[in-house]
Amino acid sequence: MASRTASPLIHPDIDDFDLFKVMSALTDETRIAIVVGLAASPGLACSVFKKDVTASVLTRHFRVLREAGVIHQQDVGTRRFNTLRKEELDQRFPGLLDLVLKEGAARVTPRADTDST
Structure with missing residues (x-):
């Protein structure tokens, strides 16, 4: 079956991960909310x-994360x-994603827990 898009999805190799591109993403x-969501439930659809x-803005966020290797x-x-490339990121930048997930969850979770107030 042909891809739903005309151009192929670009995923950098682990050796091509750039710390500054990952951090920028x-x-x-x-994008932090997307990463935290994927850590909790791998394999989610966009x-x-x-x-x-908008859908186009969300698509851009996914593209930035994909092209950075996240x-x-x-x-x-x-x-x-979508799935996180956790193992590959941990191999290239040990501990980085764990820190991002810890800090990101602290930012994302309070918004989801509005019922607890």
Whole structure:
């Protein structure tokens, strides 16, 4: 089955991971929420991440994360599934993703727990 997009998905090899590109990808609040969400539930489709942004903006966030090497995307039929490249990131930059997830969860979780107040 042909890809749903005309151009192939670009995923950098582990040797091509650039610390500054990874860090830049992780500076946006929406992208942090995506990473935290994927850490909790690997393999989620893009459509699960309905945020207060348009579909095209959300698509750009996923592309930035993918091209930096933070996530892996795979098309299955008409859906695009996402997973964190945790093992590869840990191999290249030990401890970085754990720190990002810890700090990111502290930022993302309070918004989801609005019922506890």
